[in-house]
Amino acid sequence: MSDDELANILEQINPKDFTWSFWFTLPLYPYSKRRTLRQEIIKDTIWTFDQMQGIFYVIVPIRMTVVKLDEGGLFVYAPVAPTPECIRLVNELVAEHGDVKYIILPTISGLEHKVFVGPFARCFPHAQVFVAPNQWSFPLNLPLSWLGLPPKRTYILPADSSQTPFADQFDYAILDTIDLGSGKFAEVAFLHKRSHTLLVTDSIISVPENPPAIIQLDPYALLFHAKDQAADIVVDNQANRRKGWHRITLFALYFRPSALEVPSWGGVLRDAFTAPEKSYKAYFGLFPFKWRHDWQRSFDALQGNGRLFVAPILQTLILNRAPRETINWANKVASWDFRWIIPCHFDAPIKAEPQQFRQAFSFLEKQPAVSPGLPEEDFKLLREIDAGLYKSGIVPQAQEKV
Template structure:
């Protein structure tokens, strides 16, 4: 007798986490993304965390949802709308009202904008607002190709008072900063009622221990906890922490000073001795050797301090120091108490002067606020910027990007 198809629990889970458009931006974990929802401010703000990365260098990517005072929800920087993610959003919709506004606050990477169109399809009455001067790398795709609904998508106006959510939000636009073949821009949103600042990439803070979303699948943490290819790494919290801290250095510096890239003449013989030689383990290839990496991590961590990612410091924001400082001054004029970035830790307890201090690397004579930073913790160690400086020099040499401008 015919009946309903039998679907086991593993199949149900796989379907719940499915993200079928992953080939557009082929980042780990590809077509299977977990989501964690966290209430940040009771009945007001929620974070939705997923992960993404390359070569197991995985970091959180975050969507923030804010309840509007008149009812309904505003979504800042959507993540992959998997069945699990949408179910978690619709639970909020059932209690607090429909998604009214969806915000794309950046113009550059596809890793943010690729989710906006598919996410918007689940909420057909929501208005979509995007940062002006859109740009994608490595392919500059039209927004319509990414599925953004043309009849309800509009640019964020320069004047934030011209939006339908102006009573509750102010915002400030950074950029666009000309990068030769592309542009960088970001829109910081300030939720007045909760005194919360929402940013994309401009500032961040890293936790000492791996975030909950990264720990759902510890394999990337344990992979980077290895000291050599032949290591068998036990799944204990100390090794998860070790792997996470190295991942942070990878993600923010590419190649910090404690990291030695081994020659292939050594890597291939080592791979033959590897404890695991599966495809998942890159066939035993592990071309890394770490030396005194803890020093670099803890200089970066700085007791949870707020800072600008070294990549942005070296390759992007130094192309427009005055514009960036002016933007940081405007943002610091708001009376926020919390900051929620799209990556790494959140929420961050921080005051406006701490946000402004994070951009002091763009100033010739930065004023260091008493009790916040000292010369021993800020700026970041110059030796860890070596590879980024070399990349910057190469980009300038071949005129791929405009040269950096003088500090202000």
Template structure:
């Protein structure tokens, strides 16, 4: 696998945008950054065939891209995989594609557990009243398991994906593989990956990512989260330089993947509060000067191992808390996908597109067969302690690998 080129963004008419164009009024359903203001970037990744729409999401400025993919149908019209927030700006981009290639015919909800993906499907679908919605089987909600119509999905247009992709109305162009539902005690996990045979593109949700060395384009539009995490203490000024943007991004990825990487220490709150009072920036935007993070000198080495040259990765939380509960089912699913022919992968997060082969896709799941994941034991230690604690308390079933 090699790093993919980064085609130019083609976000529609940015000079005409105003705050209302990027407003998402229902942000309180998933109250995470950037809350009610969600900028969208549109990029064409296969000319006249495949487009991606990117927004941001995160907590405490640990922000990553979240992505929707739109594919042109051979029969005319569009298929949408994993919708994002339907802001005016986002919808404007889709309408431009509709004007050229036909209306949105199918909307896919490819997960049963990712609230950050599921929450947008109903609101997005209401803007396309003739589109049919297809969702992964065995949907559930927490704390009460509600019917899909109560979650905002139009009942007359919403269908469960058939187990056999040959029975779907878009079977002439797409294959899909449904990962068997993994029972996790308080919840479930499943994912549906789609293959667009026409463009040889594999669409995945959360199962795989590739981590870039530099911050994705959408984070560059408002670099404050990058600069916030580039600091070493609350007393450091926020200086906007390419080096600081990169440093902030690399630390953000360590947070996002490990929660508590070995190269990070959390300062005592007594010290954090004393520093906050004296910090030069104490606005609400800067969390009132609170900055509890202390990075060890070797944090860069930790990131380099996580980056791994941009190779395909299964996130540590999936490795240690989810996929290892049903290793054989996951491997069977991965084997099915690896029999397809594709040249690139578009996940819903981080780098896209990723130039990758079916063999590389399959290799990413070898940790389920006892092989090393290539991630340092020290960095994985927190996730493994969390895994053991949940299993010992009977909250989740014990792992099978």
């Protein structure tokens, strides 16, 4: 998307259109203000709706996908915040292609997806809601109706995908519930047969070289992370936006990559006094980051020219608890005929073949055909977190590779 197109979008938006009043249920940046960008992926067939969210300006896209049904009507995968702007954009499709018929919650653990399903469903009172099996909540395991899902039209996705009213157009594969001790993880991948498009939630991603359009609508976070020190005044240009995006990606996927050094708090506080911006928005001048001169190498290795991979957090803390189940699920998905993948985060759509999807899970195999290629040194903090959680009895021990 060009700068002129982004400027045009900004001019047409009423700030009230992207207000999300229930932001406190999941208090993530940008809190009560969430913009939505709609993109047509396949003409008159598939659209994505991107919003953004994060912590401490570490922001990434969160995405809903809408598919036109053959008989008319719409299929919604992983709803986002139903702001007035978002619902208006959906209703534009409704006016042309028919009402929302099905709403899918494809995960059981991702609060950033679950929290929007009930409010979104209330905007479309005739839609049936289908959710991944074995839903749970913390600290109390509450009924789905108590979580805001409409009780009279909410259904559990059956193990057999042929038993759903959309079986002629979609197949799906459920990654069996992975026990994480204090919680669970599961995901449901959907195949839209006619367009040869795979819809996934968190399991697979591809990182774009440039910041996504939704992130560039408000570049403050990009420029904040483009700083090298608290005293920097960063010029708003594409080079600095790209620099900030690369660092945000490393934060989001590794927490603390090897290229990042954490300075002493004494030094951070001293630097804050000389920072040119000391507002609340700028965290009062606090900038507790120090990047090594070769930090770009970590991003380049992670991004890998846009290749498919499993997020390091999932590799280290979740999927390694059930390698056999995950490989079986990946094999089933890879048996489908798809040419495009639309994840709920980072880049989309991704042009990819089934073998590329399957290859991304080779980190779970003792002798993978191809190495995933992510630098082991960048996993250091995640390995320490994993060991600490296991030692504390919070999560079960990781299983051996298959």
